[in-house]
Amino acid sequence: xxxxxxxxxxxxxxxxxxxxxxxxxxxxxxxxxxxxxxxxxxxxxxxxxxxxxxxxxxxxxxxxxxxxxxxxxxxxxxxxxxxxxxxxxxxxxxxxxxxxxxxxxxxxxxxxxxxxxxxxxxxxxxxxxxxxxxxxxxxxxxxxxxxxxxxxxxxxxxxxxxxxxxxxxxxxxxxxxxxxxxxxxxxxxxxxxxxxxxxxxxxxxxxxxxxxxxxxxxxxxxxxxxxxxxxxxxxxxxxxxxxxxxxxxxxxxx
Numbered sequence: 451x452x453x454x455x456x457x458x459x460x461x462x463x464x465x466x467x468x469x470x471x472x473x474x475x476x477x478x479x480x481x482x483x484x485x486x487x488x489x490x491x492x493x494x495x496x497x498x499x500x501x502x503x504x505x506x507x508x509x510x511x512x513x514x515x516x517x518x519x520x521x522x523x524x525x526x527x528x529x530x531x532x533x534x535x536x537x538x539x540x541x542x543x544x545x546x547x548x549x550x551x552x553x554x555x556x557x558x559x560x561x562x563x564x565x566x567x568x569x570x571x572x573x574x575x576x577x578x579x580x581x582x583x584x585x586x587x588x589x590x591x592x593x594x595x596x597x598x599x600x601x602x603x604x605x606x607x608x609x610x611x612x613x614x615x616x617x618x619x620x621x622x623x624x625x626x627x628x629x630x631x632x633x634x635x636x637x638x639x640x641x642x643x644x645x646x647x648x649x650x651x652x653x654x655x656x657x658x659x660x661x662x663x664x665x666x667x668x669x670x671x672x673x674x675x676x677x678x679x680x681x682x683x684x685x686x687x688x689x690x691x692x693x694x695x696x697x698x699x700x701x702x703x704x
């Protein structure tokens with residue numbers, strides 16, 4: 451743990467310092483928004499896949515806004531707002547938020563993804579793009595997933611590096627030079643499923659640009675409704691079911 455440079459009274463986890471250190475230097479926001487995604491194909495890859503996921507799973511405007519965390523320079527904002535969703539972006543980097551700012555910045559929040567300043571169930575949909583592959587510690591990844599599920603009301607869309615991709619396989623067998631201890635980390639789908647299950651959500655779908663080739667994939671998880679919040683059965687339905695089955699012998703199908 452260490453003190454936050456933006457607020458010395460806030461103690462940050464190791465992953466927040468690592469992400470901040472990488473993208474908090476002056477000019478980091480414009481560098482990320484520009485050369486890193488300089489070609490139309492690179493710039494549109496993530497937004498196009500997120501838009502396809504939203505369409506497939508029927509994400510529509512809601513009374514609750516949508517959260518983009520970490521939002522970076524706001525690359526996903528246009529896709530989300532085009533669908534009529536009210537946008538909130540959160541990021542740990544001031545340069546990133548500065549690049550994402552569009553006039554009124556009241557919809558942008560500085561914070562770390564594992565301890566977000568929002569109430570439970572605040573957002574209809576939560577999108578987390580290009581973060582999990584930076585987290586090397588399993589507990590840190592679990593903490594982020596728990597927080598994404600906590601603030602979501604219905605759906606979480608999260609990107610990760612797929613351990614079953616060609617790039618990950620080449621790294622495992624030594625055909626690709628490893629990135630070192632601070633490099634990016636691939637996750638098996640079953641491990642990600644366990645994280646979401648423990649956090650109170652179920653992964654229902656995976657999306658890839660090119661399956662088994664693209665190292666980045668997206669998972670779609672639906673938050674489980676607590677038993678106490680499930681709608682009760684209509685009054686009298688249990689009695690009617692008993693009446694219908696009353697004439698059948700024990701063990702009979704008919």
